[in-house]
Amino acid sequence: MTAAPATTAPAATTPGGASPVAVRSWKAPIAFAIFTVIAILLFFVVGRPDLEGDNPITTYRLSEGRDAIQLPPLTLGLAETTIVVVLLMVAATVGAVLLSRAAIRVPLWLTTVFAVLFLVGFLTWAAAGATVPLIGLLAGALTVSTPLIFGSLGGVISERVGVVNIAIEGQLLGGAFMAAMLGSLTGSPYVGLLGAMVAGALVSFVLAAFAIRYFVDQVIVGVVLNVLVLGLTSFLYSTVMVPNAETFNSPEKFERIAIPLLSEIPVLGPILFRQTVIVYLMYLAIFLVWFGLFKTRWGLRLRAVGEHPTAADTVGINVRATRFWNVLLAGAIVGGGGAFFTLAAVGSFGKDMTNGAGFIALAAVIFGRWDPIRATLAALLFGFATNLQSTLSIVGSPVPSEFMLMLPYVVTIVAVAGFVGLSRPPAASGKPYLKA
């Protein structure tokens, strides 16, 4: 089952040398092969027997009515598209096998291309005979991904500094609640967003206090915090918000802002630049977290504390304080993502409205291997799967929606079980630091 023995075989190349250790991993090619087989089974064995005609056509709408530059819709025939896609997938698999034989890691771009190929084929197959509003699908996917991305950024920071953050769900929910509350009371969504960040930081504060000060197991605190926040927000929702919905639960929503010029770029413009302020803040947050983690002193210290707290302590970094403040920061980021639910998506708070988004964000952290960019990509993939499911349920798809919704979770299990790539958390993540 596992390819574990093979992975470490030629490890000893140049002891002490600067070159990275060559590792021969067969996991990527195996995953590629599995997906290629799935594609072949779906496209050619299962096919679309429910459709009339020998070659149904999938239409992709590339422009919305209000766009300045109108692109003609793209039409793909089912037969030729699936054949081309499968051939390319086979080629990518062969390429991955060759790379692995030469002990070269399969690059991220190849995996991405492979995933896009599979998705194009899958979409063409699933929506054959119908029209797919591509812009709406992708823009919606980005919207759905927003809280997931905020959640996974917070998760990455927290885990990188050595504190497991199971409480992402609670931080999102707390943020959503506080955003609705303060947004309604002050009438300003910006105050609401700020309140959401404070709420997320508060949840983090409890996590940090218990985990760092009292050495309580981080997983237990995280799980309990989720229940606590759910209980508190539901209780306050019933006692405070429901009787006075006007005052407490009718925040003003963020408007979609179209950025001049950029929003007129064909295809990309409407997807990326006709969004709410929260999404623009998200772009900024992704960049800042990535830059901060890998290019600044703050990031270096943070990672040092998460990987080897004793060493960090030896060189004079205050491990406890670093952990404490960064967990708070992580909570603030996640809480800000929680504001998305009440200030951008729904417009009012509801019981348990995050509905597991925090756990998908956690999944994205792991699938993204504790790296902000990869975690963002993973969150986008999960958001895309969720949005694809709702789009396909409108056009009528052969795949039951439950299986699409299940996808992030299955993918995560596959990832943590180590079938795809190496899944290695920060070394000291989850371990309290007891100064000797």
Added chain:
Amino acid sequence: MSTTTSPATPASAPETPAAPRSNQIMKEILGGSAAISVLAVVLALIAGGILIILTDERVAETSGYFFSRPTDTLGAAWQAVSGAYTALFRGSVFNYETDRGFAIAIRPLLETLTFATPLIAAGLGVALAFRVGLFNIGGRGQMLIAAAAAGYVGAYVPLPPVIHLVVALVVGIIGGALWGGIVGLLKARTGAHEVIVTIMLNYIAFYLVSFLLRTPGALQAPGQNNPKSGPMLESAQYPSLLGPQYNIDIGFILVIVATIYVWYLLNRSAMGFQFRAVGENPHAAQVAGINVKSVYVKVMLIAGALVGLAGVQQVLGNFTGGFAAGLDAGIGFDAITVALLGRSKPWGVFFAGILFGALKAGSFTMQSAEGIPVDIVLVVQSFIVLFIAAPPLVRAIFRLPTPDGSFQWRKPAIARKAEVSK
């Protein structure tokens, strides 16, 4: 099965093989005194009371003129809290307000036991895994799969009386065991962290069961459009224990048996000894010749089976009219709090389950009589666990001495101070 560290767990490679953190935590929680448990419950009830006061309307009204007549506010606050907690008592133990005789007045207590039944079963499953150092957060998934399996047999496979019930029960338990076993297998074979796997399996089970519930021919009731199963056949339903006027059924006897079984397993059997050894320190257990990987698989199978018993209870005992995907009703997560409050000991879990059953049963009276939302139970429950999981905090609040290890209280005061301040 060799001693080489697998690539998924390189963290422990260079250091001395001390027991993982989860094992130490387990030891701490086991070692805590019963006093801490009681104090944690008291603190949580106080916290709940504060929440009730803060959101009470009369308190808010009277606090407007607090400084001119503070007694009004205090009186309103006292009324709010005492009203809430007496309602909790009436709803969970003994309804002294009824005048229809003892048989009716005692009904809340039996309601409590009914609510406690699935909590105890699931709590045992979580506690058993916890004793081996594994966090079984997958209660929801294991319950759902067990319920779906038992529900299918119970609703659609007609069998002779007694046999039907037994078959449905066994099939359900096997379902839960397999869903739990996946976790153990992944943990043993690939080192995948059980917390992540169980959380993810919860959602997979939820969507899987949702799919089955809306698919005709699978679990959906024939001729219906709702995502709901058909009613359980008469022969598969749990027989009532004390007659039709009480909801309590034979499931309560089953959880007593389960509690005794877990007690026997942990304290009297060879397998339980292995479990406890791995829970103390898996590295040491490995050296002593215990097959740690197979222990992980075994314990998750049994834990899944116990949680599965809770799922079966839900479909064959509580929702006999047919079940939907929300049948777990949060029990999978409540079970974690039950296991922690019960200090992962079988009888501790039993009584913790009854306490939380009482909170649940009473919360409905609290809602109808005092207008306090049932969600207060979640708050109180999570406070209880937070306080229990942090004995130093409770000790700090009540200024109790700090018995860190079995002998450390003998240390001179200065050494203790140094420890506290670090």
